[in-house]
Amino acid sequence: MIGPALALSLLVSALATAVVALAGTASGRLVARSRFRGREIADALCHLPLVLPPTVVGYGLLLVFGRNGWIGGTLRAVTGFSIPFTWVACVLAAAVMAFPMMHRAARAAFEGIDRRHEMAAASLGASRLRSFLTVELPLARRGLTAGVTLAYARALGEFGATLILAGNIPGRTQTLALAVYESVIAGEHNTALVLSVMLSLVSVAALLLVARLSRAS
């Protein structure tokens, strides 16, 4: 059970982090810089997975993406694919739980940029996209990197929402965190210890890698 769980955890947390990095950067930038009706409400909704118990988030995801859910039902009717109890459900649960980390970090990073940099870029003829890519993103880099790190850590350790949306099927949806739970319940303390150490090593390795990447660029 150790090998598949490790492989699944690495895949799930990497995919979830990639999705969250894009979505969180977009939502953070939007809330930091755009003035629109309901901005505060949107920001609060983005924080919801952080304040709710993971089980509630998992149940909510089941309602929306379940076999007969609002989106899940349509998806099943159109493609025949059902999300719950698949590795996609693991990614979805991890991504939703990790999203607030990235959103918060991105929002703070963009709010920390002196607006006059954007004014200067625009006065020099730069389009919004060019200003975003060549001025804002590099200036927000530190904060965004921190957000990615936190999001990855959160995705790797996700348990509650994953359990509800993806179940705990060894070889299919059982991530390291779920495997630890199962071994403890089954009294297999040696396995639990190995898995825990493994999870710790992966986490530390990921943190070191991110730290190195952010120094190098």
Add this chain to the structure above:
Amino acid sequence: MSRLAADLVVTPPANPAGSGFSLEASLAADPGITILFGHSGAGKTTALLALLGAMRPQTGRISLGDRVLFDSSKKIDVAVRERRVGIVFQDALLFPHLDARANVAFGARDRAGNSAADAWLERVGALGLAHRKPAELSGGERQRVALARALAAAPDLLLLDEPFSALDPAAREHLGSLLLELQAGARVPFLHVTHDPAEALRLGGAMLVLEAGRVVAKGTPTALLAPGGLASDRLDATNWLRGTVVADGDDGGRVDLGGTVVLTGRLHRAPGKTVVLALPAEEPIIATDPARGTSARNILAGEIAAIVASADAVDVIVATPALLRVRVTRAAVSDLHLAKGLKIFLLVKATSFRVVG
């Protein structure tokens, strides 16, 4: 030839002070350097942001040459990036992650960004700094690069928001000369915000005085800042004098203040150059007879043009014919029977004139 003409009514959206500040000003600037003069809170920065397009006026109209940038009645509001209005901020504010050359190339519109950037860096005397990041530049160097960056985009109007206020006097003087040179080459209006009278006199061909969001005076800096000028009452008791160097040597300099030639300390300026001198109003001595045997190098014959009494002192404005403000006590006025039209002499030490620009 692009001429700036703007009528602006701007109420900044969030006003934490709650002072109800608003800007209602008509600004005009021809090619050349126009000084926007005023103390902090007068609305200078608000005016610049409105011209730049970063703050939307409630009503008004902005035109630059034959282009209309903003017109509230016709719902015209050209985006910042299409206005061709450049800006240099007080703290330079270069892109910190780009080196000097990349900063300048950012604004160069043609694809030959780097060669154009190098040409601009050379014009501002910063070619040797091309590969340095902003954090590795001095304040003066940053402003040079910021000027190059703004001008490389070929703006039709350049806004300068107190660009020299954070610099030491030597860097200020160098950048002042550079700005005059660059303006001569660019032939577009430069709107230069400052509250430094010396800077205004040295750089400005025209000046607008802004106070509490309103333009309260316009004219040349020399006329507005001269003793008795519209802006002078708002300054401390210093004579800000713009003159032309007549001679300079080990024995001191001679400066023509416009009909009045005064002896000064060493100027370190070539004859024919412009110089700005500061003379504290407390320094000159008024004499009713030409004095002899005094160390004062200047004995200027003049006539009292006005006497302005304030709570603590009396300011005597003397036409020599260049106007000088002399601050004396009430007792001095009554003892000497000073009155408008009286012919007097002013004793001024050569070293009382301070070179400030």
